Amino acid sequence: MSTEDQSVTELHQQLSLLQNLDVGVLILDREYRIRLWNEFMENHSGLLYNDVNKKNVFERFPELPVQWFKHKVDSVFLLKNRSFITWEQRPYLFKFKSYRPITGLAPTMYQNATLLPLPSPTGRIEQIAILIYDVTDTALSRQELESANHQLRTLSETDQLTGLYNRGFWENRLKDEFSRYARSLSSSALIMLDIDYFKKVNDQYGHLAGDAVLKNLAHILREATRTTDYVGRYGGEEFALLLIGTTARKAQSVVERIQELIAAARVSVDDYTITYTVSMGLTEVHPIFQTHEQWIKMADQALYLSKENGRNQMTLLVPDS
Numbered sequence: 001m002s003t004e005d006q007s008v009t010e011l012h013q014q015l016s017l018l019q020n021l022d023v024g025v026l027i028l029d030r031e032y033r034i035r036l037w038n039e040f041m042e043n044h045s046g047l048l049y050n051d052v053n054k055k056n057v058f059e060r061f062p063e064l065p066v067q068w069f070k071h072k073v074d075s076v077f078l079l080k081n082r083s084f085i086t087w088e089q090r091p092y093l094f095k096f097k098s099y100r101p102i103t104g105l106a107p108t109m110y111q112n113a114t115l116l117p118l119p120s121p122t123g124r125i126e127q128i129a130i131l132i133y134d135v136t137d138t139a140l141s142r143q144e145l146e147s148a149n150h151q152l153r154t155l156s157e158t159d160q161l162t163g164l165y166n167r168g169f170w171e172n173r174l175k176d177e178f179s180r181y182a183r184s185l186s187s188s189a190l191i192m193l194d195i196d197y198f199k200k201v202n203d204q205y206g207h208l209a210g211d212a213v214l215k216n217l218a219h220i221l222r223e224a225t226r227t228t229d230y231v232g233r234y235g236g237e238e239f240a241l242l243l244i245g246t247t248a249r250k251a252q253s254v255v256e257r258i259q260e261l262i263a264a265a266r267v268s269v270d271d272y273t274i275t276y277t278v279s280m281g282l283t284e285v286h287p288i289f290q291t292h293e294q295w296i297k298m299a300d301q302a303l304y305l306s307k308e309n310g311r312n313q314m315t316l317l318v319p320d321s
């Protein structure tokens with residue numbers, strides 16, 4: 001075989017390899033025209049090499065963000081360095097359907113891409129190659145893992161019955177807020193709240209009715225507070241509200257809103273309509289507190305006074321400086 005025949009054979013083998021790779025390969029010139037398009041690209045795009053050859057990539061694929069992609073391609077021409085695009089940055093470059101059986105959940109193929117400069121024998125870069133990897137399986141399993149972690153985190157932070165924060169998580173937030181106060185001296189208010197004569201609700205209407213009242217109250221507490229506040233279930237029928245960046249005076253309007261919503265609430269269980277009241281204790285964070293537990297203790301004392309004085313009321317306690 002002559003040297004020329006040998007080169008043709010080698011070129012043919014290389015092209016055949018390129019065609020059969022399970023990776024997308026395309027070549028772009030400086031005008032963003034497609035100069036090579038392998039079988040992977042044909043199969044997934046439904047466009048044959050002849051459909052795209054010498055065509056501008058943006059005309060053929062309008063989903064490509066022009067500015068962003070040009071910037072990527074131009075820098076490979078300019079710096080003569082390879083560059084990468086991951087599915088985390090952009091889920092895909094080319095919008096291909098995903099046909100993978102185990103990833104039936106993803107309608108579109110997730111892709112990683114590598115952009116490679118292709119130097120001519122003189123060292124000039126007139127074309128670049130783009131390799132497209134199907135990473136749908138990886139992307140989906142990562143997303144599933146993240147979603148499972150998120151669910152686990154939520155479970156470990158949440159009270160199952162009411163969906164509010166559980167005591168452990170809530171108390172940690174109070175601790176954080178207390179440390180933040182030591183640095184910033186920005187005010188926060190704490191309300192401890194307890195349902196009045198809740199035992200009677202259980203005794204009279206049953207435990208499920210009691211649960212319905214707890215859920216109703218949780219809903220009201222969420223309604224009456226900001227999303228930045230922390231509302232927790234502190235114990236059986238005791239709740240705790242941490243109002244971030246709020247003075248005791250401002251917290252009183254939250255208390256009033258809670259009282260109004262509870263007064264209007266009617267919990268229907270079977271043929272019964274249940275009404276209920278709550279007692280509350282309110283304290284603002286204060287330099288006199290050495291620990292967050294002391295802050296809770298004072299709010300608890302305020303709650304106790306509300307109970308002592310006849311229930312269905314709020315008591316504000318201000319520490320002596």
Ligand SMILES: Nc1nc2c(ncn2[C@@H]2O[C@H](COP(=O)(O)OP(=O)(O)OP(=O)(O)O)[C@@H](O)[C@H]2O)c(=O)[nH]1
Binds near residue numbers: 195200
């Ligand atoms: N249904 C239901 N009841 C609960 C739950 N957790 C605690 N309890 C009940 O809450 C009641 C609390 O009763 P007590 O501590 O005597 O308080 P109370 O009857 O509200 O009286 P005061 O607080 O003094 O007004 C008990 O009957 C507990 O069984 C729960 O998750 N669901």
